[in-house]
Amino acid sequence: MSNLIEGFLGKSVDGKKSRLPAKLDYIQSATGLFLGLFMWGHMFFVSTILISKDFMYSLTKFMEGSMFFEEPKPGLVSLAVAVVFIIFIVHAAMGMRKLPASFRQWQVYRTHMKMMKHDETSMWFIQAVTGFSMFFLGSAHLFLMLTQPGSIGPYGSGDRMLTLWPFYLMLLFAVELHGSIGLYRLCIKWGWFEGENSKETRKTLKKVKWTITIFFLVLGLTTLLAYLKIGMDHSDNAGEKYHPTTQIEKIYNANTEVTA
Protein backbone atom coordinates (compact mmCIF):
# COMPACT_ATOMS: atom_id res chain seq x y z
CA MET A 1 0.00 0.00 0.00
CA SER A 2 2.81 2.41 0.90
CA ASN A 3 4.36 1.86 -2.57
CA LEU A 4 1.03 2.70 -4.12
CA ILE A 5 0.77 5.94 -2.16
CA GLU A 6 4.39 6.86 -2.91
CA GLY A 7 3.92 6.12 -6.59
CA PHE A 8 0.79 8.24 -6.64
CA LEU A 9 2.01 11.23 -4.64
CA GLY A 10 5.76 11.13 -5.34
CA LYS A 11 6.59 10.93 -1.64
CA SER A 12 6.38 8.26 1.01
CA VAL A 13 3.73 7.96 3.73
CA ASP A 14 6.03 9.75 6.18
CA GLY A 15 6.56 12.55 3.64
CA LYS A 16 10.09 11.56 2.61
CA LYS A 17 11.55 11.60 -0.85
CA SER A 18 12.68 8.34 -2.42
CA ARG A 19 16.39 7.54 -2.25
CA LEU A 20 16.16 5.92 -5.67
CA PRO A 21 17.19 9.01 -7.71
CA ALA A 22 20.44 9.07 -5.71
CA LYS A 23 21.01 5.39 -6.38
CA LEU A 24 20.24 5.77 -10.08
CA ASP A 25 22.70 8.66 -10.35
CA TYR A 26 25.34 6.58 -8.60
CA ILE A 27 24.64 3.50 -10.74
CA GLN A 28 24.88 5.56 -13.94
CA SER A 29 28.30 6.82 -12.91
CA ALA A 30 29.55 3.47 -11.59
CA THR A 31 28.51 1.53 -14.71
CA GLY A 32 29.90 4.30 -16.92
CA LEU A 33 33.21 4.21 -15.08
CA PHE A 34 33.41 0.44 -15.42
CA LEU A 35 32.56 0.52 -19.14
CA GLY A 36 34.93 3.42 -19.83
CA LEU A 37 37.85 1.69 -18.17
CA PHE A 38 36.87 -1.66 -19.66
CA MET A 39 37.01 -0.12 -23.14
CA TRP A 40 40.59 1.01 -22.52
CA GLY A 41 41.52 -2.55 -21.60
CA HIS A 42 39.51 -3.88 -24.54
CA MET A 43 41.28 -1.57 -26.96
CA PHE A 44 44.69 -2.61 -25.64
CA PHE A 45 43.65 -6.25 -26.05
CA VAL A 46 42.42 -5.99 -29.65
CA SER A 47 45.41 -3.87 -30.61
CA THR A 48 47.80 -6.68 -29.67
CA ILE A 49 47.32 -7.71 -33.31
CA LEU A 50 49.71 -4.85 -34.11
CA ILE A 51 52.41 -6.74 -32.20
CA SER A 52 51.80 -10.13 -33.78
CA LYS A 53 49.07 -12.59 -34.67
CA ASP A 54 50.57 -15.09 -32.23
CA PHE A 55 50.47 -12.66 -29.34
CA MET A 56 46.84 -11.76 -30.03
CA TYR A 57 46.03 -15.46 -30.39
CA SER A 58 47.72 -16.39 -27.10
CA LEU A 59 45.80 -13.66 -25.25
CA THR A 60 42.56 -14.92 -26.79
CA LYS A 61 43.32 -18.43 -25.60
CA PHE A 62 44.32 -17.10 -22.19
CA MET A 63 40.86 -15.55 -21.89
CA GLU A 64 39.39 -18.89 -22.83
CA GLY A 65 41.16 -20.33 -19.78
CA SER A 66 44.20 -21.93 -21.47
CA MET A 67 46.11 -21.52 -18.19
CA PHE A 68 43.68 -23.75 -16.33
CA PHE A 69 42.16 -26.10 -18.88
CA GLU A 70 43.72 -28.40 -21.40
CA GLU A 71 41.11 -27.40 -23.98
CA PRO A 72 40.26 -23.69 -24.20
CA LYS A 73 36.70 -22.87 -23.22
CA PRO A 74 35.14 -20.04 -25.29
CA GLY A 75 32.18 -20.22 -22.92
CA LEU A 76 34.28 -18.28 -20.42
CA VAL A 77 34.41 -15.39 -22.90
CA SER A 78 30.64 -15.62 -23.32
CA LEU A 79 30.29 -15.40 -19.56
CA ALA A 80 32.46 -12.27 -19.38
CA VAL A 81 30.57 -10.76 -22.33
CA ALA A 82 27.27 -11.50 -20.59
CA VAL A 83 28.43 -9.57 -17.50
CA VAL A 84 29.57 -6.63 -19.65
CA PHE A 85 26.31 -6.80 -21.63
CA ILE A 86 24.25 -6.56 -18.43
CA ILE A 87 26.30 -3.59 -17.20
CA PHE A 88 25.95 -2.04 -20.67
CA ILE A 89 22.15 -2.41 -20.59
CA VAL A 90 21.94 -0.98 -17.06
CA HIS A 91 24.11 1.98 -18.11
CA ALA A 92 21.95 2.55 -21.22
CA ALA A 93 18.82 2.52 -19.06
CA MET A 94 20.33 5.06 -16.68
CA GLY A 95 21.64 7.24 -19.52
CA MET A 96 18.25 7.25 -21.23
CA ARG A 97 16.87 9.36 -18.40
CA LYS A 98 18.99 12.26 -19.55
CA LEU A 99 18.37 12.14 -23.30
CA PRO A 100 16.07 14.66 -24.94
CA ALA A 101 12.66 12.98 -24.91
CA SER A 102 10.65 15.37 -27.07
CA PHE A 103 11.12 17.49 -30.17
CA ARG A 104 11.08 20.66 -28.07
CA GLN A 105 13.81 19.39 -25.76
CA TRP A 106 15.92 18.44 -28.78
CA GLN A 107 15.22 21.77 -30.49
CA VAL A 108 15.93 23.98 -27.49
CA TYR A 109 19.18 22.14 -26.65
CA ARG A 110 20.44 22.27 -30.25
CA THR A 111 19.67 25.98 -30.55
CA HIS A 112 21.31 26.72 -27.20
CA MET A 113 24.38 24.67 -28.11
CA LYS A 114 24.80 26.38 -31.48
CA MET A 115 24.29 29.83 -29.99
CA MET A 116 26.54 29.46 -26.96
CA LYS A 117 29.39 27.43 -28.50
CA HIS A 118 30.39 26.12 -25.07
CA ASP A 119 32.69 23.08 -25.02
CA GLU A 120 31.06 20.98 -22.32
CA THR A 121 27.55 21.75 -23.59
CA SER A 122 28.54 20.60 -27.09
CA MET A 123 30.40 17.56 -25.75
CA TRP A 124 27.26 16.44 -23.91
CA PHE A 125 25.39 16.47 -27.21
CA ILE A 126 28.07 14.27 -28.79
CA GLN A 127 27.70 11.96 -25.81
CA ALA A 128 23.93 11.84 -26.21
CA VAL A 129 24.13 11.05 -29.95
CA THR A 130 26.90 8.44 -29.60
CA GLY A 131 25.12 6.95 -26.58
CA PHE A 132 21.93 6.58 -28.58
CA SER A 133 23.79 5.03 -31.51
CA MET A 134 25.38 2.51 -29.16
CA PHE A 135 22.00 1.18 -28.09
CA PHE A 136 22.19 -0.56 -31.47
CA LEU A 137 25.87 -0.72 -32.41
CA GLY A 138 27.07 -1.82 -28.97
CA SER A 139 24.27 -4.34 -28.56
CA ALA A 140 24.94 -5.88 -31.98
CA HIS A 141 28.66 -6.29 -31.24
CA LEU A 142 28.07 -7.69 -27.76
CA PHE A 143 25.48 -10.13 -29.12
CA LEU A 144 28.00 -11.33 -31.72
CA MET A 145 30.66 -11.85 -29.06
CA LEU A 146 28.18 -13.51 -26.74
CA THR A 147 27.08 -16.03 -29.33
CA GLN A 148 30.34 -16.55 -31.24
CA PRO A 149 33.12 -16.29 -28.64
CA GLY A 150 35.20 -18.93 -30.40
CA SER A 151 35.46 -16.77 -33.51
CA ILE A 152 37.66 -14.20 -31.74
CA GLY A 153 41.20 -14.55 -33.06
CA PRO A 154 43.49 -13.17 -35.76
CA TYR A 155 41.67 -14.84 -38.65
CA GLY A 156 38.17 -14.87 -37.18
CA SER A 157 38.33 -11.18 -36.28
CA GLY A 158 40.00 -10.39 -39.62
CA ASP A 159 37.24 -12.18 -41.52
CA ARG A 160 34.64 -10.31 -39.49
CA MET A 161 36.28 -6.96 -40.16
CA LEU A 162 36.29 -7.62 -43.92
CA THR A 163 32.51 -7.83 -43.97
CA LEU A 164 31.61 -5.52 -41.10
CA TRP A 165 34.25 -2.74 -41.24
CA PRO A 166 31.73 0.12 -41.74
CA PHE A 167 29.89 -1.10 -38.64
CA TYR A 168 33.09 -1.29 -36.59
CA LEU A 169 34.27 2.09 -37.86
CA MET A 170 31.06 3.68 -36.55
CA LEU A 171 31.32 1.74 -33.30
CA LEU A 172 34.93 2.82 -32.81
CA PHE A 173 34.09 6.53 -33.06
CA ALA A 174 30.96 6.15 -30.93
CA VAL A 175 32.79 4.27 -28.17
CA GLU A 176 35.89 6.43 -28.05
CA LEU A 177 34.02 9.74 -28.08
CA HIS A 178 31.32 8.63 -25.66
CA GLY A 179 33.77 6.93 -23.31
CA SER A 180 36.36 9.66 -23.08
CA ILE A 181 33.81 12.47 -22.72
CA GLY A 182 32.00 10.34 -20.14
CA LEU A 183 35.10 9.77 -18.04
CA TYR A 184 35.93 13.48 -18.23
CA ARG A 185 32.38 14.35 -17.15
CA LEU A 186 32.60 11.87 -14.25
CA CYS A 187 35.61 13.75 -12.90
CA ILE A 188 33.65 17.03 -13.02
CA LYS A 189 30.45 15.50 -11.70
CA TRP A 190 32.02 14.02 -8.58
CA GLY A 191 34.82 16.52 -8.13
CA TRP A 192 37.62 13.99 -8.66
CA PHE A 193 41.18 15.37 -8.90
CA GLU A 194 39.74 18.82 -8.18
CA GLY A 195 42.59 20.03 -5.98
CA GLU A 196 42.89 23.66 -4.94
CA ASN A 197 41.96 25.17 -8.27
CA SER A 198 39.08 23.36 -9.98
CA LYS A 199 39.24 25.61 -13.05
CA GLU A 200 42.87 24.79 -13.72
CA THR A 201 42.23 21.11 -13.02
CA ARG A 202 39.40 21.11 -15.55
CA LYS A 203 41.67 22.64 -18.18
CA THR A 204 44.23 19.90 -17.57
CA LEU A 205 41.56 17.21 -17.53
CA LYS A 206 40.22 18.44 -20.85
CA LYS A 207 43.68 18.26 -22.40
CA VAL A 208 44.14 14.74 -21.02
CA LYS A 209 40.69 13.80 -22.29
CA TRP A 210 41.45 14.91 -25.87
CA THR A 211 44.87 13.27 -25.76
CA ILE A 212 43.23 10.00 -24.70
CA THR A 213 40.53 10.35 -27.35
CA ILE A 214 43.07 10.90 -30.11
CA PHE A 215 45.34 8.13 -28.82
CA PHE A 216 42.55 5.55 -28.76
CA LEU A 217 41.12 6.69 -32.08
CA VAL A 218 44.51 6.35 -33.78
CA LEU A 219 45.15 3.02 -32.06
CA GLY A 220 41.64 1.86 -32.95
CA LEU A 221 41.89 2.89 -36.60
CA THR A 222 45.32 1.28 -36.97
CA THR A 223 44.01 -1.90 -35.36
CA LEU A 224 40.93 -1.88 -37.58
CA LEU A 225 43.17 -1.57 -40.65
CA ALA A 226 45.39 -4.39 -39.41
CA TYR A 227 42.43 -6.75 -39.05
CA LEU A 228 41.06 -5.59 -42.37
CA LYS A 229 44.38 -6.46 -44.07
CA ILE A 230 44.41 -9.88 -42.41
CA GLY A 231 40.83 -10.39 -43.56
CA MET A 232 41.72 -9.43 -47.14
CA ASP A 233 44.84 -11.60 -47.22
CA HIS A 234 42.86 -14.45 -45.72
CA SER A 235 39.69 -13.99 -47.78
CA ASP A 236 40.32 -17.14 -49.87
CA ASN A 237 40.32 -19.23 -46.68
CA ALA A 238 37.64 -17.32 -44.79
CA GLY A 239 36.36 -19.30 -41.82
CA GLU A 240 39.64 -21.10 -41.27
CA LYS A 241 40.96 -21.01 -37.68
CA TYR A 242 44.33 -19.50 -36.87
CA HIS A 243 47.20 -21.80 -35.91
CA PRO A 244 50.00 -20.18 -33.97
CA THR A 245 53.54 -20.34 -35.32
CA THR A 246 54.75 -22.62 -32.48
CA GLN A 247 52.02 -25.09 -33.32
CA ILE A 248 52.95 -25.02 -37.00
CA GLU A 249 56.62 -25.47 -36.06
CA LYS A 250 55.71 -28.43 -33.85
CA ILE A 251 53.74 -30.04 -36.67
CA TYR A 252 56.57 -29.28 -39.11
CA ASN A 253 59.20 -30.70 -36.74
CA ALA A 254 57.09 -33.76 -36.07
CA ASN A 255 56.65 -34.26 -39.81
CA THR A 256 60.37 -33.85 -40.52
CA GLU A 257 61.24 -36.29 -37.73
CA VAL A 258 58.86 -38.83 -39.22
CA THR A 259 60.35 -38.26 -42.67
CA ALA A 260 63.89 -38.63 -41.31
Added chain:
Amino acid sequence: MSRTVTIKALKYNPNSVVSKPHMVEYKLEETEGMTLFIALSKIRETMDPDLSFDFVCRAGICGSCGMMVNGTPQLACRTLTKDYDDGVLELFPMPAFKLLKDLSVDTGNWMNDMSKRVESWIHTNEEVDISKLEAPSDPKIAEEVFEIDRCIECGICVAACGTKLMRPDFVGAVGLNRVARFYADPHDNRTDEDYYELVGDDNGIFGCMSLVACEDNCPKHLPLQSKIAFMRRKLVALR
Protein backbone atom coordinates in the same frame (compact mmCIF):
# COMPACT_ATOMS: atom_id res chain seq x y z
CA MET B 1 39.44 56.27 -33.93
CA SER B 2 35.85 55.44 -33.23
CA ARG B 3 33.90 52.86 -35.20
CA THR B 4 30.28 52.01 -35.77
CA VAL B 5 28.86 49.16 -33.73
CA THR B 6 25.85 47.18 -34.82
CA ILE B 7 23.39 46.00 -32.21
CA LYS B 8 20.81 43.47 -33.35
CA ALA B 9 18.07 42.85 -30.80
CA LEU B 10 15.07 40.61 -30.63
CA LYS B 11 11.88 42.62 -30.27
CA TYR B 12 8.76 40.88 -29.10
CA ASN B 13 5.97 41.50 -26.69
CA PRO B 14 4.36 38.19 -25.72
CA ASN B 15 1.49 40.05 -24.06
CA SER B 16 0.45 41.74 -27.28
CA VAL B 17 -1.69 39.92 -29.81
CA VAL B 18 -0.25 41.91 -32.71
CA SER B 19 3.42 41.67 -31.75
CA LYS B 20 5.53 39.32 -33.85
CA PRO B 21 9.07 38.36 -32.81
CA HIS B 22 11.59 40.05 -35.10
CA MET B 23 15.17 41.29 -35.07
CA VAL B 24 15.87 45.01 -35.21
CA GLU B 25 19.25 46.42 -36.17
CA TYR B 26 20.69 49.58 -34.64
CA LYS B 27 23.93 51.29 -35.63
CA LEU B 28 25.71 53.74 -33.37
CA GLU B 29 29.09 55.34 -32.88
CA GLU B 30 31.24 53.53 -30.37
CA THR B 31 32.56 55.69 -27.54
CA GLU B 32 35.53 54.95 -25.30
CA GLY B 33 34.80 52.30 -22.66
CA MET B 34 31.30 51.80 -24.05
CA THR B 35 29.41 49.02 -22.34
CA LEU B 36 26.45 47.25 -23.86
CA PHE B 37 24.30 48.90 -21.24
CA ILE B 38 25.45 52.36 -22.41
CA ALA B 39 24.82 51.38 -26.02
CA LEU B 40 21.30 50.15 -25.23
CA SER B 41 20.52 53.28 -23.23
CA LYS B 42 21.67 55.40 -26.16
CA ILE B 43 19.52 53.39 -28.54
CA ARG B 44 16.53 53.85 -26.29
CA GLU B 45 17.17 57.57 -25.92
CA THR B 46 17.87 58.37 -29.55
CA MET B 47 16.48 55.64 -31.77
CA ASP B 48 13.89 53.37 -30.20
CA PRO B 49 12.13 54.42 -26.97
CA ASP B 50 10.10 51.23 -27.17
CA LEU B 51 13.10 48.92 -26.65
CA SER B 52 12.80 47.11 -23.30
CA PHE B 53 15.73 45.89 -21.24
CA ASP B 54 16.44 45.67 -17.51
CA PHE B 55 19.03 47.46 -15.44
CA VAL B 56 19.48 49.02 -12.00
CA CYS B 57 23.03 49.43 -10.75
CA ARG B 58 25.12 49.64 -13.98
CA ALA B 59 28.06 48.16 -12.05
CA GLY B 60 27.66 44.38 -12.07
CA ILE B 61 26.18 44.24 -8.60
CA CYS B 62 22.41 44.07 -8.93
CA GLY B 63 22.33 41.31 -11.56
CA SER B 64 19.43 42.85 -13.48
CA CYS B 65 20.85 43.30 -16.97
CA GLY B 66 21.55 39.68 -17.96
CA MET B 67 20.93 38.91 -21.63
CA MET B 68 22.23 36.67 -24.39
CA VAL B 69 25.06 38.43 -26.22
CA ASN B 70 26.11 36.59 -29.37
CA GLY B 71 24.67 33.43 -27.82
CA THR B 72 26.29 33.75 -24.39
CA PRO B 73 24.51 35.00 -21.28
CA GLN B 74 26.22 38.10 -19.93
CA LEU B 75 25.59 41.23 -17.89
CA ALA B 76 25.09 44.15 -20.30
CA CYS B 77 26.77 46.53 -17.87
CA ARG B 78 29.95 44.44 -17.86
CA THR B 79 30.07 43.78 -21.58
CA LEU B 80 32.41 46.09 -23.45
CA THR B 81 31.57 46.67 -27.11
CA LYS B 82 35.30 46.95 -27.93
CA ASP B 83 35.70 43.23 -27.11
CA TYR B 84 33.74 42.37 -30.26
CA ASP B 85 36.16 42.62 -33.18
CA ASP B 86 33.52 42.85 -35.88
CA GLY B 87 31.50 45.31 -33.81
CA VAL B 88 28.35 43.22 -34.11
CA LEU B 89 26.37 42.22 -31.02
CA GLU B 90 23.29 40.04 -31.43
CA LEU B 91 21.01 40.21 -28.41
CA PHE B 92 18.35 37.85 -27.16
CA PRO B 93 16.57 37.79 -23.81
CA MET B 94 17.76 35.14 -21.36
CA PRO B 95 15.96 31.86 -21.98
CA ALA B 96 14.45 29.83 -19.12
CA PHE B 97 12.81 32.93 -17.61
CA LYS B 98 9.43 34.41 -18.39
CA LEU B 99 9.83 36.87 -21.25
CA LEU B 100 8.32 40.24 -20.40
CA LYS B 101 9.25 42.18 -23.54
CA ASP B 102 12.21 42.36 -25.93
CA LEU B 103 15.31 41.81 -23.74
CA SER B 104 13.48 42.06 -20.44
CA VAL B 105 12.77 38.87 -18.48
CA ASP B 106 11.30 38.16 -15.05
CA THR B 107 14.16 36.79 -12.99
CA GLY B 108 12.77 38.20 -9.73
CA ASN B 109 9.76 35.93 -9.36
CA TRP B 110 11.81 32.94 -10.49
CA MET B 111 14.47 33.65 -7.85
CA ASN B 112 11.79 34.15 -5.23
CA ASP B 113 10.24 30.78 -6.04
CA MET B 114 13.68 29.14 -6.02
CA SER B 115 14.45 30.67 -2.60
CA LYS B 116 11.24 29.25 -1.18
CA ARG B 117 11.87 25.91 -2.85
CA VAL B 118 15.30 25.43 -1.25
CA GLU B 119 14.14 27.13 1.98
CA SER B 120 16.79 29.76 1.63
CA TRP B 121 16.97 30.91 5.22
CA ILE B 122 18.73 29.81 8.42
CA HIS B 123 16.96 26.91 10.10
CA THR B 124 17.71 26.84 13.79
CA ASN B 125 15.97 26.29 17.09
CA GLU B 126 18.28 28.66 18.89
CA GLU B 127 16.69 31.78 20.30
CA VAL B 128 18.67 34.84 19.24
CA ASP B 129 19.17 37.48 21.87
CA ILE B 130 20.00 40.63 19.92
CA SER B 131 21.06 42.44 23.09
CA LYS B 132 24.08 40.17 23.35
CA LEU B 133 27.15 39.92 21.16
CA GLU B 134 26.86 37.32 18.42
CA ALA B 135 29.01 34.25 18.96
CA PRO B 136 32.13 34.52 16.79
CA SER B 137 32.32 32.48 13.60
CA ASP B 138 35.31 30.48 12.51
CA PRO B 139 36.94 32.88 9.99
CA LYS B 140 37.64 30.05 7.56
CA ILE B 141 34.02 28.90 7.57
CA ALA B 142 32.73 32.46 7.43
CA GLU B 143 34.93 33.10 4.43
CA GLU B 144 33.59 29.99 2.70
CA VAL B 145 29.99 31.05 3.35
CA PHE B 146 30.65 34.61 2.15
CA GLU B 147 32.34 33.29 -0.96
CA ILE B 148 29.25 31.31 -1.98
CA ASP B 149 26.96 34.09 -0.81
CA ARG B 150 28.36 36.51 -3.41
CA CYS B 151 25.69 35.30 -5.82
CA ILE B 152 23.76 38.26 -7.27
CA GLU B 153 20.88 36.17 -8.64
CA CYS B 154 21.43 37.47 -12.16
CA GLY B 155 20.11 34.23 -13.66
CA ILE B 156 23.07 33.81 -16.01
CA CYS B 157 23.83 30.31 -14.68
CA VAL B 158 20.21 29.37 -15.34
CA ALA B 159 20.22 30.81 -18.87
CA ALA B 160 23.52 29.05 -19.63
CA CYS B 161 22.29 25.65 -18.48
CA GLY B 162 21.25 23.20 -21.21
CA THR B 163 19.69 20.95 -18.59
CA LYS B 164 17.46 23.76 -17.34
CA LEU B 165 16.37 24.61 -20.88
CA MET B 166 15.37 21.00 -21.54
CA ARG B 167 13.81 20.48 -18.12
CA PRO B 168 12.07 23.61 -16.85
CA ASP B 169 11.63 22.24 -13.31
CA PHE B 170 15.37 21.86 -12.77
CA VAL B 171 16.44 23.96 -9.77
CA GLY B 172 19.53 25.33 -11.56
CA ALA B 173 23.01 26.10 -10.28
CA VAL B 174 21.80 29.13 -8.34
CA GLY B 175 19.48 26.90 -6.29
CA LEU B 176 22.11 24.24 -5.69
CA ASN B 177 24.65 26.91 -4.78
CA ARG B 178 22.17 28.31 -2.28
CA VAL B 179 21.80 24.89 -0.67
CA ALA B 180 25.60 24.62 -0.47
CA ARG B 181 25.70 28.04 1.18
CA PHE B 182 23.42 26.98 4.05
CA TYR B 183 25.11 23.59 4.23
CA ALA B 184 28.41 25.36 4.90
CA ASP B 185 26.90 27.71 7.47
CA PRO B 186 27.11 26.33 11.04
CA HIS B 187 24.22 28.62 12.07
CA ASP B 188 21.94 26.38 10.04
CA ASN B 189 21.04 23.17 11.85
CA ARG B 190 19.61 21.27 8.89
CA THR B 191 20.89 17.74 8.34
CA ASP B 192 21.85 15.96 5.12
CA GLU B 193 18.40 14.32 5.24
CA ASP B 194 16.76 17.75 5.31
CA TYR B 195 18.73 18.91 2.28
CA TYR B 196 17.88 15.67 0.49
CA GLU B 197 14.20 16.51 0.91
CA LEU B 198 14.84 19.83 -0.85
CA VAL B 199 17.01 18.84 -3.80
CA GLY B 200 17.39 15.04 -3.69
CA ASP B 201 15.69 14.26 -6.99
CA ASP B 202 16.02 14.53 -10.77
CA ASN B 203 14.88 18.16 -10.69
CA GLY B 204 17.53 18.88 -8.10
CA ILE B 205 21.09 17.74 -7.62
CA PHE B 206 20.69 14.48 -9.55
CA GLY B 207 19.31 16.30 -12.57
CA CYS B 208 22.54 18.26 -13.07
CA MET B 209 24.37 16.91 -16.14
CA SER B 210 27.65 18.65 -15.29
CA LEU B 211 27.62 20.85 -18.37
CA VAL B 212 29.40 23.53 -16.26
CA ALA B 213 28.20 26.41 -18.44
CA CYS B 214 26.91 27.84 -15.15
CA GLU B 215 30.41 28.16 -13.75
CA ASP B 216 31.97 29.23 -17.04
CA ASN B 217 29.56 32.14 -17.45
CA CYS B 218 29.03 33.22 -13.83
CA PRO B 219 29.92 36.95 -13.68
CA LYS B 220 30.91 36.56 -10.02
CA HIS B 221 33.16 33.56 -10.76
CA LEU B 222 31.49 31.41 -8.12
CA PRO B 223 32.87 27.87 -7.68
CA LEU B 224 29.59 26.30 -8.85
CA GLN B 225 31.18 23.14 -10.28
CA SER B 226 32.85 22.31 -6.95
CA LYS B 227 29.81 23.16 -4.84
CA ILE B 228 27.45 21.06 -6.95
CA ALA B 229 29.90 18.11 -6.89
CA PHE B 230 30.21 18.49 -3.12
CA MET B 231 26.43 18.45 -2.59
CA ARG B 232 26.08 15.48 -4.93
CA ARG B 233 28.68 13.49 -2.98
CA LYS B 234 26.98 14.33 0.31
CA LEU B 235 23.47 13.45 -0.81
CA VAL B 236 24.43 10.28 -2.69
CA ALA B 237 26.19 9.00 0.42
CA LEU B 238 22.94 9.11 2.42
CA ARG B 239 21.48 5.72 3.32
